[in-house]
Amino acid sequence: TLPDGIYAKPASLTPAEQIFKQAVENRWPERHVVSWRYIAPDADRMPRPLREAKATGELTIRYDAVVRRITTDEKTGRATGAEYIDRNTGAVSTARAATVVLSASPIESVRLLLNSVSAKHPDGLGNSSGALGRYFMDQLPCLAFGSFSKAKGWAPDDSAPTDPFYNPSGGIFIPRFEEGDAARGDFDYQGSVGRAPIFGDRDARLAFFGFGRMLPYADNRITLDVRRRDAWNIPVPHIRCVMQEEEQALLRKQEETLIAIIKQVGGDLEFIGSPTGLKEMGKGAFPEADAFSRFMFRKWFRKTMCMGAAIHETGGARMGENRQASVLNPYNQVWDSPNLIVTDASAFPGSGIAGTTLTVMALTIRACRNLVDQYRTGRL
Incomplete structure (x- = not known):
């Protein structure tokens, strides 16, 4: 569902996301904010190709194998x-x-x-x-939370029926960099505006996750750990995935670009973080949470927002x-x-x-x- 993708069914934007989209595209006409994804629940919990293969009578499925x-x-x-x-x-x-x-x-x-x-x-x-x-990679992750003063409250997304096993899908994909943009192909952002439930007529909440390009390095690799085995006596994988100077610079640019986008369209960030660390702004991360919860968030952020957090x-x-x-x-x-x-x-x-x-x-x-x-x- 990247830009120019063919959607199975319409994917909606929240009222806050529509305002956000207009603000971004008015400021940067070359960047197009689009809906992120549409995921319809499958009551059978089985992909269609597998169902069709099973219907031939020639498919054997081995469970617990x-x-x-x-x-x-x-x-x-x-x-x-x-x-x-x-x-x-x-x-x-x-x-x-x-x-x-x-x-x-x-x-x-x-x-x-x-x-x-x-x-x-x-x-x-x-x-x-x-x-x-060798040449193992994951995308460069960054995470940002804040609010958007041009929209109030929140709205659910009814693009897809409710799925009992997953949270509602949807959100926005921003920005689409055109060919003349120096950052084209370096990173993108997926997020949401006005989807998080809040009480009263307060500023809409926003959240974005950034994904940046990582170069392939021969030393970033998967090997077998001969000293450790899993429950079935199979050697577990040892994973090395380390950013180099190129990635460090790109991640800084990825964060700076997201901060600029949000600030220039009327958003206020509480924090932005990545494997390079946590940067708090204004009242800091989750200002309405209790002191202990905020302490634990700061303590564990770097351990969780590390290489591998993108899961791509x-x-x-x-x-x-x-x-x-x-x-x-x-x-x-x-x-x-x-x-x-x-x-x-x-x-x-x-x-x-x-x-x-x-x-x-x-x-x-x-x-x-x-x-x-x-x-x-x-x-x-």
């Missing part, structure tokens, strides 16, 4: 299936397949590939280049045009085992500045179609 590694052929090195542990009994089983699709999210997919050691893959499956686990992790099994510098080919196939594809955000060579889900979905469809076509035509 903790995958330990991808199995491979000792002679060819190609993937033969997945070895998994029954979560309740501890029994080890193997699901065999002619082709394998791995999409377990970046950290877990990389962990499984690193744990899939064999004679053909001594350093992990897909690691002949040495790039497996990418990289670790990057795609590329040659096998010497990447794990996957341009169609998400593992160079060392082409009947195995990895289609989650571990395939990304860059971090981007927005949520990864729609891109992951598109890559998965594209990669699966290519895999099936190669298999049917005997090229795999």
Whole structure:
């Protein structure tokens, strides 16, 4: 649902967000404030493609199955299936397949590939280049809370029916930087204005979360911790994701830009914070809270607003045009085992500045179609 996205259904803005949108676009005509996202609840709690696959009678779903590694052929090195542990009994089983699709999210997919050691893959499956686990990224996070004096009160969003399992979706996406803007592609902001319940006719509350671009560094990586294992005796991942000077500077610019936007359209910030620290303004963070709650907020903020807070992790099994510098080919196939594809955000060579889900979905469809076509035509 980024700008120019095609929405499944209309997504509404609150009255306060409409005022905020007009104020921003009057001040910066090149920046377009749009609705953030529309998420309709699914009563079946099952995605439509899975429902359709299940309806064919050819889909087997294994519940309580903790995958330990991808199995491979000792002679060819190609993937033969997945070895998994029954979560309740501890029994080890193997699901065999002619082709394998791995999409377990970046950290877990990389962990499984690193744990899939064999004679053909001594350093992990897909690691002949040495790039497996490397170039891991998350987006640069910042968080800001405050109020918006040009709007009063709050309003619920009835764009989507109530979902019993999730909070209401919606909000605004700001700003859309045009090609002439020096910050285009560096960061964006998602947030809300006038959605938080408040008493009386007070200024509307606002909240924004910023997402900034992180560059890929070989030393930012996922490795296996040989000293620590999980409940199923599988090595846990060790994660290194450290900002460099480029990211430090970009994060400062990301915060400064958000502060300027909010101030110049009539907003008042209480705080803005990121992995660089917490900056309080005016009466400070949550001025109406009790002293102990404010103390705990300040104490724990830096521990929670750290790298990883964006939860848009990418990289670790990057795609590329040659096998010497990447794990996957341009169609998400593992160079060392082409009947195995990895289609989650571990395939990304860059971090981007927005949520990864729609891109992951598109890559998965594209990669699966290519895999099936190669298999049917005997090229795999």
